[in-house]
Amino acid sequence: MTAAPDTRMLTRYLKASELFIHQNGAPPVRVMTVLGSCISVTFHHPGLGLAAMCHALLPRCPTGPGSCGACTRRYKYADCAVAGMIRRFRDIGVSGSDLEAKLFGGSDMFDPGRSANRIPSVGRMNIEAAEAVLQAGSIQLKSVDVGGLDGRKVYFYPHTGVVWIKRVQSGFNRMN
Numbered sequence: 530m531t532a533a534p535d536t537r538m539l540t541r542y543l544k545a546s547e548l549f550i551h552q553n554g555a556p557p558v559r560v561m562t563v564l565g566s567c568i569s570v571t572f573h574h575p576g577l578g579l580a581a582m583c584h585a586l587l588p589r590c591p592t593g594p595g596s597c598g599a600c601t602r603r604y605k606y607a608d609c610a611v612a613g614m615i616r617r618f619r620d621i622g623v624s625g626s627d628l629e630a631k632l633f634g635g636s637d638m639f640d641p642g643r644s645a646n647r648i649p650s651v652g653r654m655n656i657e658a659a660e661a662v663l664q665a666g667s668i669q670l671k672s673v674d675v676g677g678l679d680g681r682k683v684y685f686y687p688h689t690g691v692v693w694i695k696r697v698q699s700g701f702n703r704m705n
Contacts, residue, residue: 539558570633632675
């Protein structure tokens with residue numbers, strides 16, 4: 530049995546369309562986000578103490594991932610967010626094979642019947658977009674927790690690369 534995540538440290542909430550970067554020497558922090566159909570990718574380089582986490586809302590940028598460099602919404606789209614993370618690490622000399630990459634989210638939150646009818650949901654398209662960019666960048670995933678009907682709370686500890694997932698049950702409760 531493993532110990533529960535440390536809740537005493539400073540928590541940084543990562544909102545949709547945001548990117549978090551942790552550099553060596555920065556104080557330890559816990560990065561938390563909540564995912565439904567959105568996806569989150571984490572990168573960690575243990576030797577350099579570098580880490581990153583994105584929270585992407587939609588699968589593909591309408592202008593294409595190659596033109597996201599100057600776009601103010603580049604972390605809104607899974608293809609641009611992941612490509613941007615890869616570029617940032619490569620710009621400082623880190624290759625994809627040196628990264629611990631993890632992928633989370635992509636639930637069928639809004640229309641679970643779509644997947645049963647073989648029509649890809651937004652969650653499924655987010656997963657596929659992120660995986661395609663990671664594969665093109667020769668980055669292997671160390672951990673994956675994607676799909677299904679439940680949302681997820683993701684807790685990322687960038688100083689160690691550890692990720693904790695807490696499932697959020699689907700369903701509604703009437704409040705009178």
